[in-house]
Amino acid sequence: MTSLSTAARQEKIRSGLKKRHRAETRFRLYGATAITFGLMCVLFLFSDITSKGYKAFQLTYINLNVTYDEDVLGVSDASDLSQMALGDFHGAVKAGLRDRFTDVNGRKNKRELYSILSNGAGYTLRDQLKENPNLLNTTANMWLIADDDVDTYFKSLNNKDGPFKGRMTENKETWLQSLIESGEVETRFNTNFFSKGDSREPELAGIYGATMGSFYTLLITIILAFPLGVAAAVYLEEFALRNRWTNFIEVNINNLAAVPSIIFGLLGLAVFINFFDVPRSVPLVGGLVLTLMTLPTIIISSRAAIKSVPPSIREAAIGVGASPMQVVLHHVLPLAMPGMLTGAIIGMARALGETAPLLMIGMVAFIVDVPTGFNDPATALPVQIFLWADSPERAFVEKTSAAIMVLLAFLVIMNTVAVVLRKRLERRWM
Amino acid sequence: MRIISIKNYIIVVSLLSFSSSLFAASRDYISVVGSSTVYPFATVVAERFGKNTGSLTPKIESTGSGGGMKLFCSGIGTKYPDITNSSRRIKESEFKKCQDNGVTEIIEVLIGYDGIVLSNSIQSKKMNLTRKDIYLALADKIPNSNGKLVKNPNKTWQDVNPSLPDKAIVVIGPPPTSGTRDAFVELAMEGGAKSFKALKALRKSKDSNKIIEMMRDLDIPASAFNEKGKKVFKAITHAIREDGAYIEAGENDNLIIQKLEANPDALGIFGYSFLDQNSDKVQGSTVELVEPTFESIADKSYSIARPLYFYIKKAHINVVPRIADYAAEFSSEKAWGPEGYLADKGMIPMNKDLRSKFSDDIKNMTIMKGVE
Numbered sequence: 100m101t102s103l104s105t106a107a108r109q110e111k112i113r114s115g116l117k118k119r120h121r122a123e124t125r126f127r128l129y130g131a132t133a134i135t136f137g138l139m140c141v142l143f144l145f146s147d148i149t150s151k152g153y154k155a156f157q158l159t160y161i162n163l164n165v166t167y168d169e170d171v172l173g174v175s176d177a178s179d180l181s182q183m184a185l186g187d188f189h190g191a192v193k194a195g196l197r198d199r200f201t202d203v204n205g206r207k208n209k210r211e212l213y214s215i216l217s218n219g220a221g222y223t224l225r226d227q228l229k230e231n232p233n234l235l236n237t238t239a240n241m242w243l244i245a246d247d248d249v250d251t252y253f254k255s256l257n258n259k260d261g262p263f264k265g266r267m268t269e270n271k272e273t274w275l276q277s278l279i280e281s282g283e284v285e286t287r288f289n290t291n292f293f294s295k296g297d298s299r300e301p302e303l304a305g306i307y308g309a310t311m312g313s314f315y316t317l318l319i320t321i322i323l324a325f326p327l328g329v330a331a332a333v334y335l336e337e338f339a340l341r342n343r344w345t346n347f348i349e350v351n352i353n354n355l356a357a358v359p360s361i362i363f364g365l366l367g368l369a370v371f372i373n374f375f376d377v378p379r380s381v382p383l384v385g386g387l388v389l390t391l392m393t394l395p396t397i398i399i400s401s402r403a404a405i406k407s408v409p410p411s412i413r414e415a416a417i418g419v420g421a422s423p424m425q426v427v428l429h430h431v432l433p434l435a436m437p438g439m440l441t442g443a444i445i446g447m448a449r450a451l452g453e454t455a456p457l458l459m460i461g462m463v464a465f466i467v468d469v470p471t472g473f474n475d476p477a478t479a480l481p482v483q484i485f486l487w488a489d490s491p492e493r494a495f496v497e498k499t500s501a502a503i504m505v506l507l508a509f510l511v512i513m514n515t516v517a518v519v520l521r522k523r524l525e526r527r528w529m
Numbered sequence: 530m531r532i533i534s535i536k537n538y539i540i541v542v543s544l545l546s547f548s549s550s551l552f553a554a555s556r557d558y559i560s561v562v563g564s565s566t567v568y569p570f571a572t573v574v575a576e577r578f579g580k581n582t583g584s585l586t587p588k589i590e591s592t593g594s595g596g597g598m599k600l601f602c603s604g605i606g607t608k609y610p611d612i613t614n615s616s617r618r619i620k621e622s623e624f625k626k627c628q629d630n631g632v633t634e635i636i637e638v639l640i641g642y643d644g645i646v647l648s649n650s651i652q653s654k655k656m657n658l659t660r661k662d663i664y665l666a667l668a669d670k671i672p673n674s675n676g677k678l679v680k681n682p683n684k685t686w687q688d689v690n691p692s693l694p695d696k697a698i699v700v701i702g703p704p705p706t707s708g709t710r711d712a713f714v715e716l717a718m719e720g721g722a723k724s725f726k727a728l729k730a731l732r733k734s735k736d737s738n739k740i741i742e743m744m745r746d747l748d749i750p751a752s753a754f755n756e757k758g759k760k761v762f763k764a765i766t767h768a769i770r771e772d773g774a775y776i777e778a779g780e781n782d783n784l785i786i787q788k789l790e791a792n793p794d795a796l797g798i799f800g801y802s803f804l805d806q807n808s809d810k811v812q813g814s815t816v817e818l819v820e821p822t823f824e825s826i827a828d829k830s831y832s833i834a835r836p837l838y839f840y841i842k843k844a845h846i847n848v849v850p851r852i853a854d855y856a857a858e859f860s861s862e863k864a865w866g867p868e869g870y871l872a873d874k875g876m877i878p879m880n881k882d883l884r885s886k887f888s889d890d891i892k893n894m895t896i897m898k899g900v901e
Contacts, residue, residue, distance in 0.1 A: 184583050263809060299569065490783075491875065
């Protein structure tokens with residue numbers, strides 16, 4: 100160094116300057132590329148799912164005149180529930196189709212004709228008649244749900260490489276064409292998707308059952324995990340002595356947070372189902388398992404929130420004569436609450452998206468009835484997506500994507516709430 | 530956080546833990562577990578059953594055939610399932626486990642068949658295969674010209690059979706845990722291996738000395754020995770090559786179809802109902818010149834088809850409501866008949882005699898004696 104004169108040193112710096120500037124630009128570019136790449140991936144995911152799934156929010160309906168004929172239905176009194184349960188409402192739908200297409204003959208052709216309407220159409224008729232028993236022996240003009248094959252075909256009519264024919268036969272196409280020409284086919288908003296449970300008929304399947312299952316499961320989880328997590332965090336931060344035991348516990352909590360979720364499923368199966376005899380497939384057992392899974396996350400984030408409350412607050416409270424319990428309940432907890440809630444919401448969001456532990460405790464199941472409590476068999480949103488993705492029927496492809504959109508919407512909402520809470524309630528300590 | 534709300538929490542939590550000790554006593558819905566292959570059919574029946582009768586819809590879990598049997602055979606009582614679905618017959622070991630756990634009265638019902646297809650993308654030419662071709666293409670070890678078992682040297686389909694295209698062997702199929710894989714190796718691989726005399730003789734043999742001799746001739750390591758030649762035969766033929774020609778693709782058949790679209794040279798193995806629903810994307814290869822169609826699987830001219838079953842725990846009938854009604858719905862003509870709604874979903878129906886035999890078994894609650 101000393102051998103260099105000032106001028107020579109400056110010269111050396113100047114010659115290297117260009118290179119350093121280039122390195123600087125490159126370094127920034129790397130970061131920008133990483134972000135662009137991430138954004139592109141997210142954009143691709145969202146556009147792919149949306150393009151596949153948006154059609155699921157529409158459902159094809161076919162207009163038909165249906166007669167509530169006493170003889171066809173086998174119902175003489177529409178207020179008699181046992182008669183209504185046995186009534187042949189599909190028969191009435193079939194009769195309606197025969198009247199619309201009078202030139203269809205032969206058993207095979209008729210079967211084909213019947214298959215353009217969903218078998219849910221009969222249940223629509225039954226519900227209508229149940230609501231209004233006076234309809235018996237009258238003819239009504241109704242919009243009935245089309246079969247999933249027809250639905251997919253109709254919605255893909257404007258595709259550039261032609262409609263999806265799949266299981267459509269020539270006859271069915273001709274019939275549908277004549278219905279389209281007379282304006283008796285239209286798509287409407289798919290209310291079934293938001294108001295019904297699972298079904299094996301894609302046109303009748305909905306996510307309401309799975310959503311309620313997720314709701315009850317998460318309710319159990321938050322009721323159990325939040326107070327337990329907060330209590331554990333308060334004890335560890337405020338009261339526990341620093342010794343080998345607390346260190347041991349701390350290491351273990353951190354490890355538990357990283358344990359794969361399927362392990363918690365196995366634990367739940369062994370402990371709750373096999374030992375405590377909690378029934379399989381119910382939100383209660385799902386909630387218990389997810390509690391085990393989210394507890395470490397909540398404890399860790401709660402401890403961080405408590406740590407961020409400055410010691411001066413505690414000292415001031417003690418100084419005016421508060422007991423340690425009062426310090427915690429009146430001062431530390433209220434100030435740490437935003438951070439704790441944020442942690443809890445993020446933990447819940449993770450629990451909402453979890454499938455693996457539910458597999459072990461029987462929540463991966465076909466459940467039609469919408470659960471009404473903690474003890475009804477239920478499934479969860481991500482599980483519903485998994486089950487639909489595995490179904491052979493073509494129309495479930497769009498249903499799967501639509502369910503993913505709903506799940507993503509829930510996750511985005513939960514995470515936004517967490518961010519807003521933090522921004523709104525967090526106090527900065529100078 | 531106020532103290533009162535903490536108190537509320539304690540009350541709710543203790544109520545919850547109290548209520549959890551109350552259930553397990555009764556269950557008012559039917560619990561079904563088992564095969565993922567039967568799942569799409571059983572669920573349709575369950576849904577119609579629930580909607581038509583207005584009672585609770587049975588809960589159906591897709592656990593796989595083996596997993597279902599394990600749960601089913603664990604014991605009697607409402608915490609165990611009432612019915613298990615299976616894409617193969619109950620095994621001797623499973624039947625014995627059932628008996629040991631007190632599940633002594635089981636009603637066996639055959640419901641129909643499912644074809645397994647080897648398909649490729651419609652962008653490429655349809656393949657005409659035989660079971661022998663399939664065996665020679667996919668087995669881990671095959672007999673060479675000297676009659677010795679060697680590591681499978683075949684790289685292209687032309688190596689297997691000169692009439693097949695000169696394309697690398699790439700087959701995407703289910704993993705060993707899957708029932709489809711079990712059925713595939715049993716029907717296609719074993720079927721193909723039987724076309725070799727030495728292997729066929731080994732399968733038939735029950736004489737230990739002869740088996741050892743045959744194994745020496747075939748160059749099979751002595752460690753694979755079993756008193757039953759059939760078991761040795763199975764061990765050899767069930768092994769699928771692991772050098773990359775066979776790709777395991779998880780149990781999701783829709784995924785296999787997507788992969789076939791992306792790679793027109795590959796073949797995929799999956800159930801017939803998926804071929805039926807995706808005819809715009811994939812085509813089924815013929816096996817012994819028979820197209821996999823609804824009719825050819827039903828009349829058994831298409832050789833790779835497997836039976837589908839469900840098993841009912843008789844002790845649960847009348848304890849859990851409506852089990853018999855559910856079974857009756859399943860075995861009604863409008864469900865499993867040739868024009869029934871299960872056929873619409875891709876299940877291949879049985880012939881009339883078998884249908885009436887098994888629906889009688891349900892009506893009379895005929896208990897299975899054993900697995901022969």
